[in-house]
Amino acid sequence: MRALVVGAGPAGCTAAVALARRGADVVLVEADPEVRPSGPGLVLQSAPMRALHSLGLLDDCVGRGHAHEEIDLCDAAGVVRTTLTPPSLLEGRPASVAISRAALSQVLLGAVTASGSELRLGTTVTGLADHGDRVEVSLSDGATETVDVVVGADGLHSHTRGLVLPQAPRPRPTGQLIWRAPGPRPPEVTRYSMLDGGPELGKVGVVPVSDAALYVWLLEPDRGGGRPPPQRLARVFRERLASFGGPVPRVAERLSADVDVRALQTLLVPLPWSGGRTVLVGDAVHTTSPQMAYGVGMAIEDAVVLADVLTEDDVPGSLLRFGERRFDRCRLVVETSVQLGEWEQRPPADPSLPGRLTGRVLAELARPV
Ligand SMILES: Cc1cc2nc3c(=O)[nH]c(=O)nc-3n(C[C@H](O)[C@H](O)[C@H](O)COP(=O)(O)OP(=O)(O)OC[C@H]3O[C@@H](n4cnc5c(N)ncnc54)[C@H](O)[C@@H]3O)c2cc1C
Incomplete structure (x- = not known):
């Protein structure tokens, strides 16, 4: 064939x-x-990891990525409210992996x-x-x-x-914007943290993807009004992140200026x-x-x-x-x-x-x- x-x-x-x-x-x-x-990184969940494993590609991804057994769900200040512990579907492999x-x-x-x-x-x-x-x-x-x-x-x-x-x-827009940028991972930031600031502030994710790197995403309502010009994107992103605590202030100041912002579509x-x-x-x-x-x-x-x-x-x-x-x-x-x-x-x-x-x-x- x-x-x-x-x-x-x-x-x-x-x-x-x-x-x-x-x-x-x-x-x-x-x-x-x-x-x-396009974009700095992503998370592979357990079922897709099973599919990658069937192609013999999982271990390479795990080796280059950062394993996550748990996800911390926090308030905007970074206080952990719940910890998700999704099960692994593969013996000896993590529940999920984040990778650039x-x-x-x-x-x-x-x-x-x-x-x-x-x-x-x-x-x-x-x-x-x-x-x-x-x-x-x-x-x-x-x-x-x-x-x-x-x-x-x-x-x-x-x-x-x-x-x-x-x-x-x-494709149709869902009414939300997502901002993403990569940055260096401080050694103490090892966990995937999701911070919920409600409908006004939006949600932020801090996602380690390797020993050296992480990315940060911010999901917020698309209020229209266009995007900031490319040279202001990094500054505006940092301003948006300033309302969040936990690991966010530590990682936000060192984020790359290579910010990707887009309207979500489905x-x-x-x-x-x-x-x-x-x-x-x-x-x-x-x-x-x-x-x-x-x-x-x-x-x-x-x-x-x-x-x-x-x-x-x-x-x-x-x-x-x-x-x-x-x-x-x-x-x-x-x-x-x-x-x-x-x-x-x-x-x-x-x-x-x-x-x-x-x-x-x-x-x-x-x-x-
Ligand atoms: C903000 C955001 C975050 C996401 N996070 C995650 C996540 O954490 N985990 C997850 O599993 N998924 C995530 N996704 C979804 C994921 O990115 C997509 O579902 C995935 O990339 C789809 O893969 P694809 O190969 O179908 O399409 P694409 O990744 O879009 O690849 C299409 C390819 O086709 C090429 N192409 C386009 N037109 C042509 C043409 N005419 N001829 C030849 N080549 C062409 C493009 O250049 C590209 O290389 C996220 C998506 C977004 C927007």
Whole structure:
């Protein structure tokens, strides 16, 4: 089987690796001339870690990241109210790991190369012609590839989605802004702390990602009014963080000026997630806001399930089955994250609701894919 994968983010890299491991001949095209993961870091939860483990990539991620067995939920002053202790799903491995996006990308690109897949940077798809028994893919470098299957893993603004599912809904804003910046990790800051300042101040996370580094995020209502100009972003971010205590003052003063601020968006494309021999995976069909910290997780699980269901004798049918197998689980993550985001903006009368919902959904996600 010959496969063409579009996009070298987490979904595309893991799809390339998983398909190549099943014996497929894989070409992975990435529009950017170099792979530039956006944002400083992320958290891999236990179920995605299980998926990474099945690809043999978990230990490398744990080695480059920072293991978290617990998360401290604090008030704005940094006083710990509750400590979450999610269970590990893998013997001898941590419950979750935080890692810089650059390190995760290195692990995944290394695995792409080791799998024998061909990576073509600075290349994108300009056209798809599905002939029933094969797809002819026109590429921006002028080449044409004839393949059995196309995997669109080109993210939230997927061009492939526009080619195969032109009626798919558009991403929509959730009403929140997220600020993120990396910084050095003081030795005493070892735990993932989340500080809740309520709807006005927002929420802050301090996330160690290695022995040397951490990142800080701030989630707040999007009040409109545009972004500060790039040269003022770092200062405005520090001003916002000044309302928070605990580890925040110590880490805020040394944060990098490389601040990423963006409006959160969400998308859940209804089934089918494929048309003929082309299928969409990752953010291209299910973009979640980060409340459950599960977007990369779903992308990796997609890759594992896709390689599991794909059969050469019925590619279109197996792609339809892929979507059916993944939809409910991805909908659970997207809808739960949206609900948690709404409660962050308008807290429920019963303050225990967000914690109870999160616990129930994490237990559900711990079930095998
Ligand atoms: C603020 C924030 C925090 C988050 N935190 C977490 C977290 O802690 N844990 C977690 O699991 N998830 C988290 N996520 C979600 C996660 O970042 C995404 O779900 C994940 O990156 C999706 O992977 P992907 O490969 O589908 O898409 P992307 O990461 O968007 O990768 C798409 C790739 O395709 C390439 N591309 C785009 N268009 C084309 C084209 N036309 N041709 C070729 N290539 C193309 C892009 O350059 C890119 O390399 C967070 C998201 C946000 C916004």
